[in-house]
Amino acid sequence: MVSAKFLPAFLSLFALASAQLENNVIEYNVINLLNDTHTMGVIVDNVTYPLSFDSKVTNILYNGKAPVAKNGYQYAKISKEDNSTEAEPFFRQPTHESTLNEFYNRTWNTQNVSQLPVVFEPLKAINRVQSDLHREGEIPTIHLVANQTAIDLMHNSNSTEDYKIDTNMTYITLNNTQSYEAAEISLAGRSSRWMTKLSYNIKLAKKDRIGEFRRVKLRAMDTDPSYIREQLAYDVIKSTGLLSSEFSFVRVFLNDQALGLFGIIETFHDPWLANSFAGGDKKYKNGNLYQGVFQNAQSSAMNRTSDLSYYNNITAYADGQYKIKVEASKGKSEDYTPLMEFTKFIDTAPTTSSDAVAAWNEKLDTDSFLRSMALEVIMGYSDGYFTMVDNYYLYQNLDTGKFFYISSDMDLTMGSCMFKLDDMWSGNYTTFPGLTTRPLMKKILQVPEFKKQYEELLVNITQKLVNPVVMNDRINDLVAMTKEDVAWDKTLPRVGKDVFGAIGAAMGNSSDMSSMDLSDIGNVIGDFPPNMDMEILLDFGTRMSTNLTQQDAVNGPTGHKSLSAVKEWIKNQSDAITKFYNSTS
Numbered sequence: 025m026v027s028a029k030f031l032p033a034f035l036s037l038f039a040l041a042s043a044q045l046e047n048n049v050i051e052y053n054v055i056n057l058l059n060d061t062h063t064m065g066v067i068v069d070n071v072t073y074p075l076s077f078d079s080k081v082t083n084i085l086y087n088g089k090a091p092v093a094k095n096g097y098q099y100a101k102i103s104k105e106d107n108s109t110e111a112e113p114f115f116r117q118p119t120h121e122s123t124l125n126e127f128y129n130r131t132w133n134t135q136n137v138s139q140l141p142v143v144f145e146p147l148k149a150i151n152r153v154q155s156d157l158h159r160e161g162e163i164p165t166i167h168l169v170a171n172q173t174a175i176d177l178m179h180n181s182n183s184t185e186d187y188k189i190d191t192n193m194t195y196i197t198l199n200n201t202q203s204y205e206a207a208e209i210s211l212a213g214r215s216s217r218w219m220t221k222l223s224y225n226i227k228l229a230k231k232d233r234i235g236e237f238r239r240v241k242l243r244a245m246d247t248d249p250s251y252i253r254e255q256l257a258y259d260v261i262k263s264t265g266l267l268s269s270e271f272s273f274v275r276v277f278l279n280d281q282a283l284g285l286f287g288i289i290e291t292f293h294d295p296w297l298a299n300s301f302a303g304g305d306k307k308y309k310n311g312n313l314y315q316g317v318f319q320n321a322q323s324s325a326m327n328r329t330s331d332l333s334y335y336n337n338i339t340a341y342a343d344g345q346y347k348i349k350v351e352a353s354k355g356k357s358e359d360y361t362p363l364m365e366f367t368k369f370i371d372t373a374p375t376t377s378s379d380a381v382a383a384w385n386e387k388l389d390t391d392s393f394l395r396s397m398a399l400e401v402i403m404g405y406s407d408g409y410f411t412m413v414d415n416y417y418l419y420q421n422l423d424t425g426k427f428f429y430i431s432s433d434m435d436l437t438m439g440s441c442m443f444k445l446d447d448m449w450s451g452n453y454t455t456f457p458g459l460t461t462r463p464l465m466k467k468i469l470q471v472p473e474f475k476k477q478y479e480e481l482l483v484n485i486t487q488k489l490v491n492p493v494v495m496n497d498r499i500n501d502l503v504a505m506t507k508e509d510v511a512w513d514k515t516l517p518r519v520g521k522d523v524f525g526a527i528g529a530a531m532g533n534s535s536d537m538s539s540m541d542l543s544d545i546g547n548v549i550g551d552f553p554p555n556m557d558m559e560i561l562l563d564f565g566t567r568m569s570t571n572l573t574q575q576d577a578v579n580g581p582t583g584h585k586s587l588s589a590v591k592e593w594i595k596n597q598s599d600a601i602t603k604f605y606n607s608t609s
């Protein structure tokens with residue numbers, strides 16, 4: 025498919041000059057990362073024209089003038105040694121205007137991707153700013169430039185080291201190129217640091233914004249061979265009137281290396297609360313944003329998790345099972361009192377008295393919680409409140425005086441799991457791991473009205489949204505949109521250490537444990553709750569080193585106990601919930 029040919033230089037210059045006379049010249053723009061051995065060109069009707077980059081902006085966006093094509097054009101890499109060209113294996117349609125910022129060897133610039141229906145309008149407390157960070161049907165490009173020696177140190181660091189590296193970033197959309205100086209990158213996540221493809225935090229300089237946000241996370245999607253789980257899970261959150269980050273895809277380059285296809289999400293730091301609850305109002309006075317993180321070594325020693333149990337001991341809340349992600353604009357720092365009061369409410373809340381519903385609604389945005397808990401089951405959150413008491417936020421909303429519940433981190437969903445699938449998709453929600461033991465869930469289900477609402481939510485969201493008829497169009501479109509990038513992503517060398525794969529291998533062969541990084545094993549074990557299924561966890565570890573195709577990961581079969589295919593999850597779960605509802609109603 026690749027054509028190599030030699031062209032006298034004067035030919036293209038002559039052709040360009042004559043086209044210019046006819047006023048038939050446009051600008052061609054293409055993204056590609058090359059080294060010193062090659063440059064870029066565009067082949068228009070069999071004639072090659074050179075393209076170049078502006079080194080003051082970025083070395084991955086090439087542009088240059090060339091005539092409007094009569095039949096078609098291709099971008100090509102040109103060898104500096106002998107001017108031989110290596111063209112894209114397809115022709116692009118002629119255009120009479122300057123091109124968008126196209127991407128080398130991608131057959132499309134935009135795609136029509138079907139949307140999910142709105143099942144519930146956003147809850148009243150939500151007032152999200154207009155942002156163009158998440159562009160439907162488009163994949164923008166991010167290029168990070170930083171000290172490579174420092175980057176290598178970060179990539180090879182152990183999980184206790186915290187590198188923050190100064191970086192310049194270029195963000196290229198189809199229509200625009202935006203440069204950021206003095207941004208900071210660091211590795212993101214805990215367990216995601218044990219993957220070979222790493223996830224990153226980006227923190228822009230104080231005044232800088234990307235689509236109204238200052239901090240974003242680049243999600244590697246390394247445990248998800250379908251590459252679409254997080255997109256779908258965040259879509260479903262939005263479609264059911266809830267709030268979290270939103271999600272979209274980006275291509276990422278770091279210095280001279282392509283890192284691949286990533287997801288981009290906002291993180292919950294400033295100005296996220298103002299952007300989510302106050303339409304971006306810079307004068308917004310926020311309350312505390314508490315994060316449940318399961319536990320750390322200190323809280324583990326005290327046998328405390330972020331399950332929202334009440335302790336009559338304020339210091340116990342600061343043992344490490346919770347974090348204050350964002351402090352209230354006013355008041356004390358490190359203030360766990362509002363959280364303590366809320367857990368005390370849970371502990372003592374009325375359940376069957378006539379004032380129960382009103383009492384709950386005064387303290388908690390009960391819709392935000394009950395809908396989120398419905399999604400935990402329907403979408404199979406394997407790292408959420410029920411399963412791991414992890415990856416959730418409680419926002420002390422000062423405007424309403426109520427706590428608002430937010431779910432986050434959607435990588436382990438829809439049957440990518442460490443728990444028995446049979447327990448997660450039985451249709452009988454009480455078998456879902458952890459559901460009946462978490463204090464907030466246990467208590468709120470004792471209120472008959474809320475129990476009824478919860479059961480209706482399970483059925484309604486299944487019938488209106490999370491079933492094959494409603495979701496498969498979007499799934500198919502997302503696969504079509506990502507498949508060339510997934511193919512590209514899989515060819516790229518990885519920069520991280522394969523700790524998870526090594527754990528899987530070591531667990532399968534216990535004599536091999538000595539070869540492991542012991543501190544990392546400690547982190548893994550310390551991070552897993554007792555109700556986790558070891559057999560599934562082992563399968564999870566071993567599947568990190570297998571090469572499942574996107575097609576199989578979406579359609580099945582996957583051949584893994586720790587991974588249902590995406591469509592298989594949606595079909596089985598919607599069938600099970602519908603069947604259970606029909607048998608009990």
Ligand SMILES: *[C@@H]1O[C@H](CO)[C@@H](O)[C@H](O)[C@H]1NC(C)=O
Nearest residue numbers: 057058059060061062101280
């Ligand atoms: C430079 O790029 C060419 C083509 O993309 C590749 O064949 C070559 O190995 C690269 N050289 C270096 C030093 O990276």
Ligand SMILES: *[C@@H]1O[C@H](CO)[C@@H](O)[C@H](O)[C@H]1NC(C)=O
Nearest residue numbers: 068069070071094095096097
């Ligand atoms: C390009 O050249 C080839 C032969 O070298 C010819 O077959 C083809 O028709 C030409 N295409 C265009 C668009 O001129």
Ligand SMILES: *[C@@H]1O[C@H](CO)[C@@H](O)[C@H](O)[C@H]1NC(C)=O
Nearest residue numbers: 032033034074104105106107
């Ligand atoms: C390649 O083309 C350029 C002009 O585009 C010319 O200056 C250069 O001499 C050519 N190199 C070779 C090796 O043909």
Ligand SMILES: *[C@@H]1O[C@H](CO)[C@@H](O)[C@H](O)[C@H]1NC(C)=O
Nearest residue numbers: 169170171190191192205206
């Ligand atoms: C970012 O760009 C500025 C201005 O060009 C430069 O001074 C600085 O060294 C760059 N930083 C990095 C990390 O490349």
Ligand SMILES: *[C@@H]1O[C@H](CO)[C@@H](O)[C@H](O)[C@H]1NC(C)=O
Nearest residue numbers: 170171172173174175176177
């Ligand atoms: C790059 O980072 C390394 C390691 O942190 C450091 O020793 C070196 O001085 C840095 N180089 C520059 C130009 O800042």
Ligand SMILES: *[C@@H]1O[C@H](CO)[C@@H](O)[C@H](O)[C@H]1NC(C)=O
Nearest residue numbers: 124133134162197198199200
């Ligand atoms: C690019 O910008 C032009 C003009 O601003 C607009 O008409 C077009 O829809 C944009 N295209 C995309 C893909 O955003």
Ligand SMILES: *[C@@H]1O[C@H](CO)[C@@H](O)[C@H](O)[C@H]1NC(C)=O
Nearest residue numbers: 325326327328329331333461
């Ligand atoms: C730890 O807490 C759990 C649940 O709160 C309880 O079941 C268990 O007995 C406790 N273990 C210890 C050692 O206190």
Ligand SMILES: *[C@@H]1O[C@H](CO)[C@@H](O)[C@H](O)[C@H]1NC(C)=O
Nearest residue numbers: 326337338339340341342343
């Ligand atoms: C309160 O919690 C702290 C932190 O876990 C602990 O050190 C202290 O002993 C507890 N106090 C009481 C009275 O239990």
Ligand SMILES: *[C@@H]1O[C@H](CO)[C@@H](O)[C@H](O)[C@H]1NC(C)=O
Nearest residue numbers: 452453454455456604607608
């Ligand atoms: C649902 O599962 C629970 C066990 O968690 C069981 O006690 C109950 O009978 C089941 N309900 C139905 C209707 O099967």
Ligand SMILES: *[C@@H]1O[C@H](CO)[C@@H](O)[C@H](O)[C@H]1NC(C)=O
Nearest residue numbers: 476477478479480481483484
């Ligand atoms: C579920 O749907 C039914 C029928 O449309 C409706 O009557 C009920 O209010 C809905 N319940 C919830 C909690 O959305």
Ligand SMILES: *[C@@H]1O[C@H](CO)[C@@H](O)[C@H](O)[C@H]1NC(C)=O
Nearest residue numbers: 026111112113129508511512
């Ligand atoms: C273009 O992409 C296809 C997969 O979509 C891949 O097979 C091929 O190697 C790529 N070609 C170049 C020149 O990058």
Ligand SMILES: *[C@@H]1O[C@H](CO)[C@@H](O)[C@H](O)[C@H]1NC(C)=O
Nearest residue numbers: 181182183184185542543544
């Ligand atoms: C992690 O790396 C740091 C710095 O290199 C070192 O001091 C520390 O002992 C390491 N921790 C573990 C658990 O290996």
